[in-house]
Amino acid sequence: MNWKFTLPRIGAALIALIGISMLIFAIARVMPGDPARIALGPNATEEQVATLRAERHLDAALPVQYWEFVKALSRGDLGRSLYTNRPVTTDIAQFLPATLELVLVSVIIMVVVGLPLGALSAHFRGRFPDHLGRLIALLGICTPAFVWGVILQLVFGYFYPIFPIEGRLLESTPVPPTVTGFYLIDTLLSGNLSAFGDALHHLILPATALALAGIGQTARLTRSNMIEVYAKPYVEMASAYGFRPWRIATRYAFRPAFIPTLTILGLECAAMLGNAFLVEKVFGWPGISRYGVEVIIRKDLDAIVGTVLIIAAAFLIMNILVDVLVSIINPRIRLSQRKS
Amino acid sequence: MTREPVLTIRDLHLAFGRWGRKSNVLHGISLHVGAGEKVALVGESGSGKSVTARLAMGLLQESRATHATGSIRFDGIEAVKGGPEIARRRGNRVAMIFQDPTSALNPTFKIRGQFREVLRSAEPRLSDAEADRRAEAALAEVSIPDPARALDSYAFQLSGGMNQRVMIAMALANRPELLIADEPGTALDVTVQAQTLKLMGDLAATRGTAVLLISHNLGVVREFADRVYVIYRGRMVEHATTKQLFAAPRHPYTQALLSAIPKISGGGLPDLPERSPDFERPLIVHEGCGEPAEVV
Ligand SMILES: Nc1ncnc2c1ncn2[C@@H]1O[C@H](COP(=O)(O)OP(=O)(O)OP(=O)(O)O)[C@@H](O)[C@H]1O
Ligand SMILES: [Mg+2]
Numbered sequence: 001m002n003w004k005f006t007l008p009r010i011g012a013a014l015i016a017l018i019g020i021s022m023l024i025f026a027i028a029r030v031m032p033g034d035p036a037r038i039a040l041g042p043n044a045t046e047e048q049v050a051t052l053r054a055e056r057h058l059d060a061a062l063p064v065q066y067w068e069f070v071k072a073l074s075r076g077d078l079g080r081s082l083y084t085n086r087p088v089t090t091d092i093a094q095f096l097p098a099t100l101e102l103v104l105v106s107v108i109i110m111v112v113v114g115l116p117l118g119a120l121s122a123h124f125r126g127r128f129p130d131h132l133g134r135l136i137a138l139l140g141i142c143t144p145a146f147v148w149g150v151i152l153q154l155v156f157g158y159f160y161p162i163f164p165i166e167g168r169l170l171e172s173t174p175v176p177p178t179v180t181g182f183y184l185i186d187t188l189l190s191g192n193l194s195a196f197g198d199a200l201h202h203l204i205l206p207a208t209a210l211a212l213a214g215i216g217q218t219a220r221l222t223r224s225n226m227i228e229v230y231a232k233p234y235v236e237m238a239s240a241y242g243f244r245p246w247r248i249a250t251r252y253a254f255r256p257a258f259i260p261t262l263t264i265l266g267l268e269c270a271a272m273l274g275n276a277f278l279v280e281k282v283f284g285w286p287g288i289s290r291y292g293v294e295v296i297i298r299k300d301l302d303a304i305v306g307t308v309l310i311i312a313a314a315f316l317i318m319n320i321l322v323d324v325l326v327s328i329i330n331p332r333i334r335l336s337q338r339k340s
Numbered sequence: 341m342t343r344e345p346v347l348t349i350r351d352l353h354l355a356f357g358r359w360g361r362k363s364n365v366l367h368g369i370s371l372h373v374g375a376g377e378k379v380a381l382v383g384e385s386g387s388g389k390s391v392t393a394r395l396a397m398g399l400l401q402e403s404r405a406t407h408a409t410g411s412i413r414f415d416g417i418e419a420v421k422g423g424p425e426i427a428r429r430r431g432n433r434v435a436m437i438f439q440d441p442t443s444a445l446n447p448t449f450k451i452r453g454q455f456r457e458v459l460r461s462a463e464p465r466l467s468d469a470e471a472d473r474r475a476e477a478a479l480a481e482v483s484i485p486d487p488a489r490a491l492d493s494y495a496f497q498l499s500g501g502m503n504q505r506v507m508i509a510m511a512l513a514n515r516p517e518l519l520i521a522d523e524p525g526t527a528l529d530v531t532v533q534a535q536t537l538k539l540m541g542d543l544a545a546t547r548g549t550a551v552l553l554i555s556h557n558l559g560v561v562r563e564f565a566d567r568v569y570v571i572y573r574g575r576m577v578e579h580a581t582t583k584q585l586f587a588a589p590r591h592p593y594t595q596a597l598l599s600a601i602p603k604i605s606g607g608g609l610p611d612l613p614e615r616s617p618d619f620e621r622p623l624i625v626h627e628g629c630g631e632p633a634e635v636v
């Protein structure tokens with residue numbers, strides 16, 4: 001790990017996170033509606049509401065409230081959800097892994113399908129496989145993930161019922177003991193292979209629905225970057241020096257084209273975290289995005305701030321990872337770091 | 341006894357574009373290069389030198405927007421339509437040196453990986469160790485001081501002159517019969533250019549490599565070439581031995597070219613004051629430079 005390169009990025013991410021926390025803290029509180037009243041329901045008395053407001057420092061000035069929040073945060077406490085009536089950290093620990101697992105599997109599908117599709121398109125540019133590939137990519141992009149969700153459910157859950165359309169596991173499958181919260185990993189750790197199969201089976205449709213737009217973007221991006229690289233002198237030189245076309249497509253033109261692609265892929269992954277909400281809704285997936293929307297509707301202050309912060313953190317971590325990855329595969333950046 | 345030339349181009353026509361928007365770039369180019377010969381192709385910018393070279397390498401694939409007719413004979417095959425036959429011979433029987441060596445090397449792979457690929461175009465089963473051994477030998481041949489270090493570098497870490505040598509070493513590694521150099525090293529300084537030319541001259545002399553040099557530089561051509569072709573707007577206008585051409589140019593275009601440069605210059609092609617209808621006159625071939633004999 002190159003700390004000279006990574007540390008400034010981590011620092012910048014932390015500053016961004018502090019900014020985001022202030023912003024979301026203020027926004028959550030200026031939204032219309034009294035959170036205490038919403039939490040307690042219409043039948044609660046004024047006294048009960050007032051007690052709750054006092055308990056949660058809701059009548060204090062905004063900076064005072066923020067200070068209380070920071071003090072709690074330093075103890076690892078994100079407050080309590082008014083909706084689930086549990087610590088927000090407990091909720092996040094439960095819901096976040098489900099989303100991360102979904103997004104991660106989607107990213108894998110996106111990369112494994114999108115990159116070769118784009119590379120093939122570029123290799124056959126202007127010919128039939130290219131036209132087909134671009135059509136698929138365009139369809140992927142212009143159809144929202146939740147529509148894909150519904151289509152996939154209809155086709156593979158209803159007409160050809162080969163995939164489950166809801167939840168993370170069958171009723172009959174025991175939930176694996178929580179280690180990472182990723183069912184794919186936890187089932188393997190508990191040595192239950194059939195549960196692993198079941199978890200994977202449940203993941204395929206929602207992950208595909210979430211991945212399709214990204215596949216389209218990845219393919220288009222890879223295609224255009226590859227075509228740009230194909231016009232470079234070093235690719236003509238590779239042909240002139242007898243490199244086989246297949247080696248050029250999969251290696252000598254692919255690597256330089258992949259570097260700019262990777263940067264955008266990082267953004268695409270981050271967008272998936274947001275898109276995950278609709279897919280989670282369609283597939284009854286107990287993830288953090290769905291939780292986030294529920295708590296916003298209920299004006300569940302601590303839960304909103306906690307969820308937004310955790311998603312923002314995931315986003316920022318993803319960005320740092322991409323930067324580090326780019327610096328690893330781009331020799332120019334890597335070597336200039338070593339010198340400094 | 342005459343042998344068949346290594347490369348024979350006859351009546352080569354080339355057009356780009358589709359349907360009504362065709363633009364004709366070559367109008368019947370013929371040339372030949374024999375084993376051990378150093379032949380130069382000169383002409384102003386846009387006259388069609390590079391496309392001729394790329395066609396000879398099979399690098400301009402026939403497509404809906406690229407139409408080549410005529411004949412390019414090399415190594416017993418017909419290469420005018422590109423295709424796998426000529427592709428198999430690239431990097432192997434025929435090689436090319438590009439103008440700007442640094443941009444002709446891949447910035448994301450070390451020289452080592454690229455060199456291995458070059459060697460494997462001739463021998464696909466070559467082991468890494470053997471490939472590296474040969475690469476080091478090839479680099480030493482072009483006087484690169486520390487071949488192992490050069491192999492472990494990226495092109496952007498080496499100087500332009502170094503890259504030029506690396507590219508030449510790659511071009512020569514598989515001992516090609518024909519070497520095409522499209523304005524080699526014009527992006528570099530004069531000493532590197534001179535070294536490159538010397539290396540190519542040695543190759544022609546010692547290995548019998550046929551060399552086709554494309555150049556802007558009449559001084560260089562005079563020093564280097566045995567024979568010269570002058571191309572003007574996609575047409576061959578004069579073909580002579582170097583001596584004949586510089587002593588007594590006969591075509592009006594060539595005369596204008598030569599008279600426009602100061603006597604001792606080594607500089608690039610001069611800007612001609614104006615285009616003359618005279619320049620379109622048909623090809624002039626000097627004595628002793630006729631059509632190559634067919635194989636007996
Ligand atoms: N792929 C292409 N599509 C369309 N036109 C092209 C293409 N390649 C070359 N041309 C045109 O063909 C003509 C000849 O180009 P070429 O590169 O062979 O010239 P050149 O003699 O090498 O010039 P220079 O000395 O500047 O390198 C030019 O007018 C150029 O615009
Ligand atoms: Mg040219």
